[in-house]
Amino acid sequence: MNPMLNPSGGSEWRTVSLYRQLQSAAEVRIWHFRGAPSEAFSGFDLTRIDTLRLAFPRGGTLVFVGVYFNISHWIRLARPARVILTYNTPDAERLTARVDLIRRTCGLEPEIVFCSKELASQVPFRGTVEPSLVDLDAFTPADRSGRTTFRVGRLSRDAPEKHHPEDMRLYERLAEQGCEVDVLGATSEMQANAPGPGLIHMRPLGSCAAPAFLHDLDCFFTAHLRSGLNPGAGSSSKQWQAASRS
Numbered sequence: 001m002n003p004m005l006n007p008s009g010g011s012e013w014r015t016v017s018l019y020r021q022l023q024s025a026a027e028v029r030i031w032h033f034r035g036a037p038s039e040a041f042s043g044f045d046l047t048r049i050d051t052l053r054l055a056f057p058r059g060g061t062l063v064f065v066g067v068y069f070n071i072s073h074w075i076r077l078a079r080p081a082r083v084i085l086t087y088n089t090p091d092a093e094r095l096t097a098r099v100d101l102i103r104r105t106c107g108l109e110p111e112i113v114f115c116s117k118e119l120a121s122q123v124p125f126r127g128t129v130e131p132s133l134v135d136l137d138a139f140t141p142a143d144r145s146g147r148t149t150f151r152v153g154r155l156s157r158d159a160p161e162k163h164h165p166e167d168m169r170l171y172e173r174l175a176e177q178g179c180e181v182d183v184l185g186a187t188s189e190m191q192a193n194a195p196g197p198g199l200i201h202m203r204p205l206g207s208c209a210a211p212a213f214l215h216d217l218d219c220f221f222t223a224h225l226r227s228g229l230n231p232g233a234g235s236s237s238k239q240w241q242a243a244s245r246s
Contacts, residue, residue, distance in 0.1 A: 006039035
């Protein structure tokens with residue numbers, strides 16, 4: 001279960017990966033909500049949660065991939081046998097709220113899957129650590145021999161919390177030193193305030209496929225959030241490492 005909105009989102013693709021792994025062994029369905037999913041997932045059979053039509057999962061095992069989205073009132077009627085929460089973004093307050101909600105509405109103790117040891121160490125809950133699986137075959141090295149500039153890039157959701165307020169100043173400093181800066185998933189504000197044509201590129205989310213974008217980078221910039229590094233974010237970093245191997 002995930003909103004399935006971001007074509008480059010780690011949570012969305014983890015949902016797809018989990019679906020692929022389980023579909024040969026069990027009856028599996030991807031449920032989404034919040035509106036139309038990204039076209040990147042048009043090849044998958046997605047089912048929209050619609051509480052007005054009483055369309056929501058019932059029984060079985062519910063797997064919430066991420067805790068950054070709200071769980072609506074339908075959960076009170078779902079009566080699942082198991083509930084699994086995938087914790088892949090550092091937000092202890094939201095995780096606690098989701099655990100309390102499942103306890104109150106389902107009468108169950110939710111199982112928690114952490115995407116890194118760092119995330120697991122930051123909260124008072126126990127669970128299983130399962131690093132995100134990445135299809136590295138899609139990120140083969142590219143030939144950069146003809147490059148005249150050193151390109152620094154960033155790939156993320158276009159949510160404000162994914163970008164530090166000082167990021168643009170850093171990008172400007174890098175450009176002053178002759179570096180080319182390319183951000184895929186820039187917020188609308190970043191796009192509006194970006195300098196004119198030159199070495200800094202602020203791209204909207206989904207305007208370029210992740211493998212093609214990462215192939216063109218010489219350095220992948222991962223720091224974000226006002227509190228510093230996100231210890232749970234690893235998919236994009238692994239993808240770039242695969243794309244940069246020589």
